[in-house]
Amino acid sequence: MTEKQDLRVRRTNEQIERAFFLLLKKREFKTITVQDISKTAKIGRSTFYSHYYDKYDLLEQLVNYYTGVFEDIVNQRFSIHTPEIGSNTVKVLILALTQYRDILLQLFDIHTESADLERNFQEILRKTAQAYFDHIDLAGKTGLPLEYLSDLYSSNVMLFLLWQLRNGKNDAVIQFGDRLQEFVLNP
Numbered sequence: 001m002t003e004k005q006d007l008r009v010r011r012t013n014e015q016i017e018r019a020f021f022l023l024l025k026k027r028e029f030k031t032i033t034v035q036d037i038s039k040t041a042k043i044g045r046s047t048f049y050s051h052y053y054d055k056y057d058l059l060e061q062l063v064n065y066y067t068g069v070f071e072d073i074v075n076q077r078f079s080i081h082t083p084e085i086g087s088n089t090v091k092v093l094i095l096a097l098t099q100y101r102d103i104l105l106q107l108f109d110i111h112t113e114s115a116d117l118e119r120n121f122q123e124i125l126r127k128t129a130q131a132y133f134d135h136i137d138l139a140g141k142t143g144l145p146l147e148y149l150s151d152l153y154s155s156n157v158m159l160f161l162l163w164q165l166r167n168g169k170n171d172a173v174i175q176f177g178d179r180l181q182e183f184v185l186n187p
Helices: 002-026 034-041 045-051 055-078 089-108 117-135 138-142 146-167 171-185
Strands: none
Touching: 002 034, 002 045, 002 055, 002 089, 034 045, 034 055, 055 089, 055 117, 089 117, 089 146, 089 171, 117 138, 117 146, 138 146, 146 171
């Protein structure tokens, strides 16, 4: 019985999420209501409220999920503690995130105090880069502040990711991004 309930809960969550993203293609987040989501998902409002507190809770849970996906990808990439970390980093991130392209682009356009996917991605990149740069003593090798190097790295990678997701895969941009990362990481 529990498996059947779990399956129904998952199915309902998927319906709600699909409806939410369908509405985001047509309208801004601030104009979407729980009524709109429920109607599009073909569920009652009470069913929506049994899964989420409100539309902000739905957004926050989605942002948290995709933040976790991104964090796993970045952590895997930076677990390689070699000077070659810069090589193909942008390409690896783009390839890994392409499967979520439409969803990520929709979520990147929404900025609330408690849910901001772009801010989360940037912070993950900054913290991960800072820990890695500290590990390889990049600040000592370059004479540049660690915070500056981390901010530079995370800003550049976010720019490449956003550009690639919005404009489609461009090998020249990916190669340039990887070369730039190698320059930052291997001065």
